[in-house]
Amino acid sequence: MTPLLDVRDLHVTYRSGSGEVPAVRGVDLSLDPGASLGLAGESGSGKSTAALALLRLLPAGTRTRGRVLLEGEDVLTMRWGRLRAVRWAGAAIVFQGAMHALNPVRRVGDQIAEPLLVHRTVPARRAPARVAELLEQVGLPASRARDHPHQLSGGQRQRVMIAMALACEPRLVVADEATTALDVMIQAQILDLLRRLVAERGIGMLMISHDLGVLADTCDRLAVMYAGRIVEEGPARKVVDEPAHPYAAALGAAFPRVGDPASRLAPRGLPGDPPDPAAPPPGCVFRPRCPVAETMCATVDPPLLPVEPRESGGPPRRAACVHAGPARPTTGEGVR
Amino acid sequence: MSATETGPPPRAEGSGDREPVLSARGLRVVLRGARGGTARAVDGVDLDLARGEIVALVGESGCGKTTLARTLLGLERPAAGAVVFEGRPLDRSARGLRAYRRRVQLVQQDPTGSLNPRRTVHESVAEGLRIHEGTTADEVGRVCRALSLAGLRPPERFLSRYPHELSGGQRQRVVIAGALVLEPEVLVADEPVASLDASVRGEILRLLLDLRADLGLSALVATHDLGLAWNIADRVAVMYLGRVVETGRTEDVLSDPSHPYTRALLSALPGRGGRPAPLPGEPPDPRRVPPGCRFHPRCPALASGRAAAVAERCRAEDPAVLAASGPLHRAACHLGPEEGRAGRALRTGGA
Amino acid sequence: MSTGTAVPSRRSPARRRRREALLRLARDYARHRAGMAGLAALLGTVVLALAAPLLVEPGELTVTGAPGSPYEPPGRAFPLGTDNFGRSVLDLVVWGSRVSLAVGFLATAVSVVLGTLVGVAAGHFGASGGRGGRVLSAALMRVTDWFLVLPTLVLAVALAAVLPRGTATVVLAIGLTVWPATARLVRAQTLAVESRPYVERARALGGGHLHVMLHHVLPGVAPVVLAQTTLLVATSIIAESTLAFLGVGDPTTVSWGGILEAARTAGAISSGIWWYMIPPGLAIAAVALSFTLCGRALEAVLEARPREPR
Numbered sequence: 001m002t003p004l005l006d007v008r009d010l011h012v013t014y015r016s017g018s019g020e021v022p023a024v025r026g027v028d029l030s031l032d033p034g035a036s037l038g039l040a041g042e043s044g045s046g047k048s049t050a051a052l053a054l055l056r057l058l059p060a061g062t063r064t065r066g067r068v069l070l071e072g073e074d075v076l077t078m079r080w081g082r083l084r085a086v087r088w089a090g091a092a093i094v095f096q097g098a099m100h101a102l103n104p105v106r107r108v109g110d111q112i113a114e115p116l117l118v119h120r121t122v123p124a125r126r127a128p129a130r131v132a133e134l135l136e137q138v139g140l141p142a143s144r145a146r147d148h149p150h151q152l153s154g155g156q157r158q159r160v161m162i163a164m165a166l167a168c169e170p171r172l173v174v175a176d177e178a179t180t181a182l183d184v185m186i187q188a189q190i191l192d193l194l195r196r197l198v199a200e201r202g203i204g205m206l207m208i209s210h211d212l213g214v215l216a217d218t219c220d221r222l223a224v225m226y227a228g229r230i231v232e233e234g235p236a237r238k239v240v241d242e243p244a245h246p247y248a249a250a251l252g253a254a255f256p257r258v259g260d261p262a263s264r265l266a267p268r269g270l271p272g273d274p275p276d277p278a279a280p281p282p283g284c285v286f287r288p289r290c291p292v293a294e295t296m297c298a299t300v301d302p303p304l305l306p307v308e309p310r311e312s313g314g315p316p317r318r319a320a321c322v323h324a325g326p327a328r329p330t331t332g333e334g335v336r
Numbered sequence: 337m338s339a340t341e342t343g344p345p346p347r348a349e350g351s352g353d354r355e356p357v358l359s360a361r362g363l364r365v366v367l368r369g370a371r372g373g374t375a376r377a378v379d380g381v382d383l384d385l386a387r388g389e390i391v392a393l394v395g396e397s398g399c400g401k402t403t404l405a406r407t408l409l410g411l412e413r414p415a416a417g418a419v420v421f422e423g424r425p426l427d428r429s430a431r432g433l434r435a436y437r438r439r440v441q442l443v444q445q446d447p448t449g450s451l452n453p454r455r456t457v458h459e460s461v462a463e464g465l466r467i468h469e470g471t472t473a474d475e476v477g478r479v480c481r482a483l484s485l486a487g488l489r490p491p492e493r494f495l496s497r498y499p500h501e502l503s504g505g506q507r508q509r510v511v512i513a514g515a516l517v518l519e520p521e522v523l524v525a526d527e528p529v530a531s532l533d534a535s536v537r538g539e540i541l542r543l544l545l546d547l548r549a550d551l552g553l554s555a556l557v558a559t560h561d562l563g564l565a566w567n568i569a570d571r572v573a574v575m576y577l578g579r580v581v582e583t584g585r586t587e588d589v590l591s592d593p594s595h596p597y598t599r600a601l602l603s604a605l606p607g608r609g610g611r612p613a614p615l616p617g618e619p620p621d622p623r624r625v626p627p628g629c630r631f632h633p634r635c636p637a638l639a640s641g642r643a644a645a646v647a648e649r650c651r652a653e654d655p656a657v658l659a660a661s662g663p664l665h666r667a668a669c670h671l672g673p674e675e676g677r678a679g680r681a682l683r684t685g686g687a
Numbered sequence: 688m689s690t691g692t693a694v695p696s697r698r699s700p701a702r703r704r705r706r707e708a709l710l711r712l713a714r715d716y717a718r719h720r721a722g723m724a725g726l727a728a729l730l731g732t733v734v735l736a737l738a739a740p741l742l743v744e745p746g747e748l749t750v751t752g753a754p755g756s757p758y759e760p761p762g763r764a765f766p767l768g769t770d771n772f773g774r775s776v777l778d779l780v781v782w783g784s785r786v787s788l789a790v791g792f793l794a795t796a797v798s799v800v801l802g803t804l805v806g807v808a809a810g811h812f813g814a815s816g817g818r819g820g821r822v823l824s825a826a827l828m829r830v831t832d833w834f835l836v837l838p839t840l841v842l843a844v845a846l847a848a849v850l851p852r853g854t855a856t857v858v859l860a861i862g863l864t865v866w867p868a869t870a871r872l873v874r875a876q877t878l879a880v881e882s883r884p885y886v887e888r889a890r891a892l893g894g895g896h897l898h899v900m901l902h903h904v905l906p907g908v909a910p911v912v913l914a915q916t917t918l919l920v921a922t923s924i925i926a927e928s929t930l931a932f933l934g935v936g937d938p939t940t941v942s943w944g945g946i947l948e949a950a951r952t953a954g955a956i957s958s959g960i961w962w963y964m965i966p967p968g969l970a971i972a973a974v975a976l977s978f979t980l981c982g983r984a985l986e987a988v989l990e991a992r993p994r995e996p997r
Contacts, residue, residue: 042533153618183396183560188604188614210534213607254534258566258590267567269538409891437893449884454906464892496704
């Protein structure tokens with residue numbers, strides 16, 4: 001099966017006043033239809049930049065290298081007309097700030113119908129019925145179409161955003177911190193909705209968040225980014241439960257599991273700041289903050305390599321850490 | 337004992353040695369909406385914070401935890417009840433409030449917004465000092481000490497920076513330093529880590545624990561994050577629609593929840609492996625508090641028929657206000673703790 | 688590194704950084720061509736007004752000491768001709784700049800001070816003064832609205848008629864009529880600042896009304912007030928000219944509006960004595976335009992400033 005999304009060696013460089021700032025430095029991703037991939041990392045790790053690069057939504061003056069194949073077509077070299085079509089029908093993004101992404105003076109039904117009418121996916125007289133159908137899919141009563149955004153709660157607005165993203169039946173949905181600003185209860189509802197859409201409609205979903213717990217619940221596979229690179233990638237549960245990379249371990253420990261005695265009265269964070277992307281440290285970029293760094297880490301920049309010998313048919317798992325190479329099949333235990 | 341009793345529950349069992357430093361007594365706050373409506377944001381809260389204790393006030397947005405935090409600082413005037421500090425009701429005169437706000441400090445949700453963008457770190461941290469003492473000769477020393485306590489080291493490097501030159505975590509440390517510089521006894525923090533990155537979150541929480549250990553600071557932390565409560569709080573008070581619905585030691589409440597709302601909150605947490613079971617529907621509206629038990633329209637126990645025996649009371653009778661003090665595990669639910677937790681015995685910690 | 692050595696220099700870094708910010712502001716302003724042109728014209732006018740006693744013999748501005756004969760057209764002796772008494776129109780215009788600018792600045796000062804006080808008080812107490820504050824704020828705003836809907840000119844004429852004639856009266860009349868717009872603007876800006884969490888933080892730290900207003904609100908509204916001030920000077924100069932033209936100004940001083948009024952009563956328009964009317968009119972237009980250019984440029988620079996990196 002050809003993957004829905006195949007990203008190869010993606011590099012994104014911002015141009016700032018003082019020079020070039022590499023934000024994404026060689027990222028490979030692959031996503032099958034009906035599957036979901038989580039992209040984790042702190043702000044500044046490049047995860048959102050990578051997601052925006054998939055649809056060429058980055059500001060002018062940004063340099064993007066590599067290949068982004070969406071159903072075999074390279075988005076990065078696509079002509080404008082084709083790209084426009086792809087942005088609606090091929091892939092859609094759900095952003096975090098549902099408050100600002102909706103036009104406050106227009107009814108939500110009209111806003112959902114807009115892409116339908118612009119792209120002539122349905123005739124104008126059928127649009128209201130389609131809007132009602134979409135609202136129902138995201139768990140809102142069809143009567144909400146007549147409301148203005150301010151009449152909706154945060155969770156309802158996020159549902160409207162998802163309905164808008166689904167309007168043109170995209171094959172890929174990118175959810176960029178789509179639940180971060182929401183309360184636990186509403187977050188669980190939205191995650192449930194996204195999971196259902198992936199399972200029932202065969203949509204591929206790329207979900208971006210800094211909360212590993214959210215991603216572990218929602219995604220099949222998980223990639224952890226640090227300083228513009230993927231440092232660990234594998235089946236979501238495994239990456240969260242037995243992280244091979246110390247950064248993935250730290251990120252996972254930041255959100256404790258309630259009931260886990262190890263984290264009771266023992267919050268765990270990660271001292272230090274992410275490296276300056278304009279001047280990353282030599283060797284492993286994580287070394288300055290790494291609790292298990294050795295002398296060799298200052299010189300060796302570890303590539304993303306398989307963690308354990310791949311069992312027959314088992315999904316591959318890779319990490320970029322000298323402690324997690326095939327030569328030393330220890331997993332997260334050593335670095336926790 | 338069962339929390340379904342109506343009279344005032346016996347206070348502070350097993351914690352007689354710990355006098356509360358800050359308390360809410362029958363606190364009610366009514367907020368006026370923009371369009372004239374009124375919201376019962378805090379609708380009867382009894383809460384104690386003992387010296388050196390960290391209490392987490394947990395609830396969804398709109399449950400009144402922020403309003404309660406602001407009222408405890410005297411930023412909101414209660415409609416009924418009182419804020420009690422060191423056994424005396426809060427003196428609401430300008431002088432009284434000023435003296436009070438030296439000893440009880442607020443840490444807000446959004447560190448970026450709580451720092452004036454036009455002021456340097458030095459000015460922001462020294463603001464409290466200048467309010468209470470004017471410019472003193474040892475100001476820089478005290479500001480530096482507060483900055484190092486908050487984990488900004490070496491402090492001299494940060495003095496002349498502006499907020500936009502700092503990371504989110506550093507800004508929150510500056511805000512905390514601005515509170516520490518007055519050497520307060522109580523810290524009231526409203527979602528202190530909600531807007532911070534994952535790795536910074538743990539660092540700031542550890543800082544709160546360290547401050548408690550080193551300075552004996554008490555803290556009341558309002559949050560929607562049960563993980564935060566698990567990480568740092570001695571006690572938890574779960575709020576729903578302006579009322580504390582369950583309270584007790586963190587271990588008791590979070591590992592063995594009794595109120596159906598607490599259990600729904602816990603089951604909605606991501607990363608627990610099992611399928612989350614969030615409550616359906618929207619967060620409740622404090623402008624329309626339902627009659628009877630305020631949780632009954634969304635109560636899964638009532639919906640599933642488990643509470644059939646007490647259904648009438650759920651719809652008609654408001655459970656008594658809980659005393660959120662001491663280690664006793666209590667819930668404001670007509671279902672007894674046994675039924676509420678499917679037959680398991682109620683553990684009362686510390687007794 | 689020890690704190691001991693850091694103590695003497697404790698405030699200088701902040702001051703240095705503030706100077707840097709000011710320099711950056713100046714550099715940004717310098718990029719605005721229209722703003723720089725306005726500034727140059729303004730500086731020229733101010734220098735001219737200050738140097739007027741060196742250029743013009745005040746005695747020659749009296750009717751009795753007029754050096755020329757009436758209505759001499761522009762020529763070698765009088766570059767802009769003479770008026771009906773034989774005074775040099777150029778001298779009159781140069782001398783008139785003193786009163787026009789002075790009245791413009793003073794009236795602006797009156798209205799900015801009044802407007803800022805009322806605006807900050809109304810905004811601050813409305814936002815965080817409890818019920819009493821809301822009443823005070825509403826009362827202040829009703830008074831402001833009342834002044835706002837009064838026709839400015841009529842009020843100024845009425846005031847100038849009631850109060851004893853003199854420059855101070857003109858300043859007061861203009862100042863009292865221009866301030867409501869400033870008050871409204873400042874109030875809006877104050878409300879924006881008041882809604883920021885750092886104001887709540889200041890209150891939670893124990894800061895009173897005065898602290899919040901002086902340390903957070905005033906610095907926050909200052910940029911807007913500064914830009915507004917520059918624009919107000921133009922308005923005030925025009926208002927002064929209008930009052931003088933209508934004959935309610937101070938008759939004993941020479942001002943641009945006064946020259947225009949004299950020209951009108953002397954019938955300069957009907958008799959085609961253009962050099963009597965046009966120079967003061969152009970002067971008013973030029974100065975008002977320069978102030979407006981400066982104000983707009985300042986507004987643009989200050990507007991762009993909060994967009995600091997990140």
